[in-house]
Amino acid sequence: MNKIDQYRRKFLGAASAAFVGITIAPGILLQAGNAATAGQGVSDAQRWGLLIDTNRCEPGCDACVQACNKENGLRSIHGPKTDAQWIRKVSLKNRKNGHVLNMPVMCQHCAKAPCVDVCPTGASFKRADGIVLVDKHTCIGCRYCMMACPYKARSFVHEKLTDQLPHAPRGKGTVESCTLCVHKIDRGDNTTACVQACPHGAMMFGDLNDPDSAISKQIKSLGSQQLRKKLDLDTGVRYQGIPV
Amino acid sequence: MCIAPVDEMRKNHMTMLLHQRDKTVQQGIRGQPASLTGCIDCHVTPDASGTVARSDDEGFFCTSCHRAASVKIDCFECHADRPAEMISQLDWKSLNPINHSSLLAINQQSFPYALQFRLETRSMALNQ
Structure with a gap:
């Protein structure tokens, strides 16, 4: 083994040791607790999700979209081509x-x-309880995530915004998408704006990890499908009534 | 009462907020003493005529010091500079809500996974 190989080995050994140290630390933090309001972080004991019954969803009804817009302060600025759409x-x-x-x-x-x-930049992240969010403090607006998303779920904020809501900060130059009403979940509402607004009872919110939750029982009795299941993404939003 | 003595707040408020910000967004830890919403709720209050200073105004609590110290922050490009009650008083409908019917048309034309859906199920197609 020549000197360069020896150096490489030493360097990689040291680097991997350092990496292990880093990964253990946040892991401990994530396991620290499960009550968001008690000053501890959320845990993976919960996996929040939605169940949507497509047979009950009515054509032309946009109650969920309107409720989402109102809850999160989404407004039209320069027309439909650039407006944010979370649903x-x-x-x-x-x-x-x-x-x-x-x-x-x-x-x-x-x-x-x-x-x-x-x-x-690590701005797009998954919280321990399964909610995928954008940390807009670190988002640089590159929009890679928008291209990667197979559901066209994310929107880019093109214009300077005003009158944002305190629980839903949004700003120019960042990417955003459905937060599963994370502010409502963290204060214990146990529902989302779209689920509350649906007049046809087509949407259900709940903990997919809890076998006794209403959503889990519904999935257990009637089954559920994922959109584009072949991508094997294990989605938290499930559908009923779409072709398998 | 503020969460800490004035001297400490003047010196360390930015560290407190930065620390809390990551905990809130990434770990979902809420309701802690250091919170931007908490600052706004106390320090932004209407004057006698019922109006509040906005983040760009000289009279805004943060701006009054930051101007003097030549500090430029961008918190309020995203965050609300008024307490929630004042914003909820605004008429949501009048603030140009999104036109849903025109969005529907655009979604139907450009929704990418509809194509994938068709490929995967071989019998599905966009309802045009």
Whole structure:
């Protein structure tokens, strides 16, 4: 082994030792507690998710979208091409039999989120309880995550904003998407604005990790599908009534 | 009462906020003493005529010192510079809400996974 190889080995050994030290520290922090309000961080004991029944979702109804806009202070500035959209109402038609599917599509809060993988600054991250968020303090607005997202869930803020809400800071030059109403979850509301607003009872919020939660029981009895399941992202937003 | 004596706040408020900011966003730790919302709730109050100073105004609590110290912060490009009650008094509908019907049309034309959906199920297509 020549001198350069020896040096490389030594360097890699030291580097990997340092890396282990770094990764252990945040791991301990994440396990520290599970009550957001008690001064401790959220834990992976919960996995928050949504269940959407496409058979109950009505065409033309945009109650969830309006509720989301109001809750998070989303407003139109320069028209639909650049306006932020955290929820999209989508309808799909089966050409063979004419059956039309209606559903809201938002950030699917993937367990293996592509947006988190591609983010060069670590701004796009997954919280311990499964919510995928953008830390706008570190977001540089490169929009890699928007390209990586298979659901077109993220929006870029193009314009200077005013009158943001205290619980939903938003600003020019950053990427944003559905937060699963993280401010409501952290204060213990146990629901989201879209779920509260749905007049047809097509949406359900709950803890996917808790076998006794209503959402888990519903999934257990009727099953659920993921959009683009072949990507194997283990989404937190599940659907019922779409073709498997 | 502020969360710490004035001298300490003047010297260390930025460190407190920076520290708390990451804990709040990344670990979901809320309701802690150091919070920007907490600052705003106490330090932004309406004057006799019912108006409040905005973050760009000389009379705004943060700006009054930062101007003198030549400090430029960008907190209020994203964060609210008024307590929640004052913003909730604004008429949401009048602030040009998003036109949903035109968005629907755009979504139907450009939604990327509809194509994927069709490829994956071989029978689905956009309802146009």
